[in-house]
Amino acid sequence: MIFNALFSLILSIFGYSSHAQEADKIWFDTAQKMAAATTPEEMRTILDENIPGFATNIEKDSSENRPFLDLWGLSRNIDESHLADGTRTVPANVIQYLNSLLKVNYDENFVFGHAGLTHTYGYLMSNLQTPFGFKRARYVAGELESGFGLPDATFSGLPTQGTLLSNLTSFAAPIAFRDHPEMLLGLRSGVSEIANFDYSLLKPTRLVELIENDSFTLELRTDIVPFTQTNAKGKNVSLLVYSIDYHTKGQNSQPRLITVFPVEKSFGDGLFLPTGLGDQQAIKLKYNAALPITIAPEQMIGSRKIFDENTNSQHPSSKRKKKL
Numbered sequence: 001m002i003f004n005a006l007f008s009l010i011l012s013i014f015g016y017s018s019h020a021q022e023a024d025k026i027w028f029d030t031a032q033k034m035a036a037a038t039t040p041e042e043m044r045t046i047l048d049e050n051i052p053g054f055a056t057n058i059e060k061d062s063s064e065n066r067p068f069l070d071l072w073g074l075s076r077n078i079d080e081s082h083l084a085d086g087t088r089t090v091p092a093n094v095i096q097y098l099n100s101l102l103k104v105n106y107d108e109n110f111v112f113g114h115a116g117l118t119h120t121y122g123y124l125m126s127n128l129q130t131p132f133g134f135k136r137a138r139y140v141a142g143e144l145e146s147g148f149g150l151p152d153a154t155f156s157g158l159p160t161q162g163t164l165l166s167n168l169t170s171f172a173a174p175i176a177f178r179d180h181p182e183m184l185l186g187l188r189s190g191v192s193e194i195a196n197f198d199y200s201l202l203k204p205t206r207l208v209e210l211i212e213n214d215s216f217t218l219e220l221r222t223d224i225v226p227f228t229q230t231n232a233k234g235k236n237v238s239l240l241v242y243s244i245d246y247h248t249k250g251q252n253s254q255p256r257l258i259t260v261f262p263v264e265k266s267f268g269d270g271l272f273l274p275t276g277l278g279d280q281q282a283i284k285l286k287y288n289a290a291l292p293i294t295i296a297p298e299q300m301i302g303s304r305k306i307f308d309e310n311t312n313s314q315h316p317s318s319k320r321k322k323k324l
Contacts, residue, residue: 147227
C-alpha cells in the first residue's frame with residue numbers, strides 16, 4: 001500500500017492523470033520484474049503473463065515490418081540526465097532480451113543501438129527517473145492519439161491494430177521524410193486511420209542544424225508539429241519528431257528517425273529563439289541520438305536555421321529532393 005501511494009505521488013508530480021497513473025502501473029511492475037530476471041525464459045514468462053501479446057508484437061515487427069525498422073538511426077541507451085553515473089535507461093539484460101526478439105543492431109554493452117527499439121519497447125520497460133518523468137509517458141497517457149484524433153491506444157504498448165513500432169514509424173515518417181518522398185514508397189500502415197491521415201492539416205516548423213565539410217554532412221532535423229485537435233489527455237500541444245541525416249562525402253542523403261514525443265508550447269518555442277540561430281553555432285546531438293562515428297568538438301560547428309513551410313521558407317533538402 002505504501003508503494004502504491006508513493007508510485008501515485010511520483011506520477012502526479014510529473015503531471016499524469018489518474019487514468020495514466022493506472023495505465024502506467026502494469027508497465028512499471030513489469031519493468032521491475034524484467035530487470036530482476038536472469039534468463040530469457042523467465043523474461044518471456046513475465047511478459048506473457050503480465051502483458052499478453054507484447055512480445056508477440058515485437059516478433060511481428062521483426063518478421064513482417066523490417067521496412068519500418070530500417071527507417072531508424074542510432075541512439076544511446078543512457079539518458080542525458082544520467083551521463084555522469086552511466087545508468088542505462090533500459091537495463092542491459094532487458095534491452096538484450098528485447099533485441100533478441102526484434103533482431104536489430106546493438107553493441108555488446110547495450111549502450112548504443114537501434115533508436116526505434118530503444119525509444120519504443122525499451123522505454124516501456126524503463127523505470128529510470130528523469131527530469132521529465134518516465135520515458136514511457138508518451139505511450140501511456142494517450143496524448144498523441146488525442147491531439148491528432150487517432151483511435152485510443154494507437155501508440156500504446158498494446159495497440160488494437162498494428163504494433164507500437166510500426167504505427168509510430170508509419171505516422172512519423174511522412175513528417176520526418178517529407179523532403180525525401182522516395183523513402184515513403186511502399187510504406188503503408190495497416191491502421192486505416194494512419195494510412196488515410198490527412199497530412200495537409202499539419203503545420204510543421206523545422207529547425208535544421210547543419211554541418212557541411214569536405215568529409216561529411218550532418219543535418220539534425222527537429223520538427224515541431226502542433227496538434228490538430230485539443231489534447232484532452234494532458235498539457236502537451238505539439239509533436240516533436242527528431243531525425244538525423246549523416247552521410248560522408250559522395251554518399252546520398254539518408255535521414256533516419258531518432259525519437260518522437262509530445263511537448264508543451266514552451267518547449268517548442270524555446271527551440272526557435274533568435275539568439276540560437278545563425279551561422280557558426282555549436283551543434284550538439286539531442287535526445288540521446290548517436291552517430292556511427294565520433295566527431296571532434298571543433299568540427300561540430302555549423303548553422304542553425306528555422307524552415308517554416310507555412311511561410312514557404314526553403315529547406316536545404318529541397319535542393320536535393322522535391323518536397324511532398
